[in-house]
Amino acid sequence: MARFHDLKVTDIHHTIRDAVVLTLEPDDPAAFDFIQGQYLTFRRDFDGEELRRSYSICSGRHEGKLQVGIKRVEGGAFSNFANEELKVGDTLQAMEPMGGFHTPLDPANAKNYLGFAGGSGITPVLSIVKTTLATEPRSTFTLVYANKGVASIMFREELEDLKNQYLGRLSVIHVLEQDAQEIDLFTGMVTEEKCAQLFRTWIDVESVDTAFICGPEPMMLGIARALRDHGLDDAQIKFELFASAQPGRLKSKVVSKQAGKQANQAEVAITLDGATQTITTAKDMTILDAARQNAMDAPFACTAGVCSTCRCRVIEGEVEMVANHALEDYEVEKGYVLSCQSFPVTDRVVVDYDQ
């Protein structure tokens, strides 16, 4: 089960106008011995509702500090809080580092790595670049970094410094959507075609051992297609999905105050794959069984309350979940239940498998 730890904010650095790098000091440093490319999941209450957000670590393993980069997202509760309200000395809560956006490093390696980052997708890639160059003295790294314009490049100076520090082993290609550059090829977006052009002239793709991609979805798809076209197989391409794909805030559950609890039968409205069926069922039958008996292909696996495949969300009414070995308290608070373990309590219950 996930465990949260306290982390003290010891530094806040604005890299560009709307992004911050937080330096964090965990109460349990051993728990935060991260691998390059991993992320932290933070939790915080906003208006009484717990919100969780993941941000990638941008420091290198060898640097002896824990840093995450947070770019402000329009309407994003956590990113706005971090950019505008958070102060040095405040305490945040985060889970231990997670994620598999990395490959094993070995000082004996002489490999060529290729990284693609779009916007704030640079954060895990920067951690990988720094750690790799420090750990594998014979390896090289080429970074293609896409941004709207010069003003929105996070870590621009830091990358320049790294280039000087690892002379000849790090090359950085900035591709800017709006600002014109000396070389036409470096203007525009990083698409499949742009990659193919880069591979013709600037990047020796045939010598690449592993490619890392982190950015918006269409960009990642285009790059992956270009890499596959140029001979890389799936095992050589590592993706990290952009943080913007995280689900937004959920509306809180409707609690009907006058919900009746008299009858032995309940009316259960079940939404699955966008379609809703209303079923009249006995209150001693689980929500999952009620759905399956009515030919709904509701998901399940263990039917013992341990795997959480059958998770759904109660939108209205009340159910009793008799066993739960999989959902966390914060999920239960939001109305999530294991449908294989949940029996209707109120005469009317509305559940949704699509939320």
Add this chain to the structure above:
Amino acid sequence: MDDMSLKDYLAEGGMLTSPANVPPRYRAELLKLMATFVDSELAGAAGFADTINRGPGIKERIAAAKIVLEKTDNADKVLKIMGDFGADEVRYANHHPWTARLDRDADIGTRRVEHDMRLAVFNYPLEGWGDAVVMNLLMGQAVGVQMGEFVKVSYQPLAEAFRGIAPVEARHAELAHEGMQRLIAEDQGDQLQASVHYWWPRVAASFGIGNPDRFEALREMGLRHTPNAELKSAWEARAGETLSQLGLKAT
């Protein structure tokens, strides 16, 4: 360019990378897929464990023990990923008696029994060493075909786990093949042929019936790529050829 739904991203071959960016229906189908694999490996390993002592020689017993160990380990690798989604790994490993089997002549088709997600074929009991070797060869080659599908799954941590598992499973099928060759050399062809007759349709059924709507939904999520019927024919061709090299017939 930044505005692309996860649905479109997945339909075009995008990869998801953590429980935090997985949509609810995808989560459910992914967990089902993982549960099917874990349950099949645990049930397969548990059923095969009894066979270790029936191995005619020490080499055979080592091979059988290795298969039991490694299938359990493969289950553990995928169960860990289920754990990332909240599944209770310790309870999961014990929530069902994995050695439980139906009668040898029970007819359940592609149906799974209640309470666990193992493929139907893992509900039938093994009868002796030769029978176990035949089952392992046929199912091992079926798993080989399935692995080609699984390594393409759109959840990157699972695809990576399967890339590690695939060669281990392929080796199990090779061990079964070597075992078959020895038994054939010892003139046990008739008994093996009887076992092939028994297991062939049951392994074939493990590819499932294939509901086109459901396949399409899973294909759009990047959780499936090749229709069941196609996978089944690939296996039939491969297993059929192996059997004919051994001097046996598929059906």
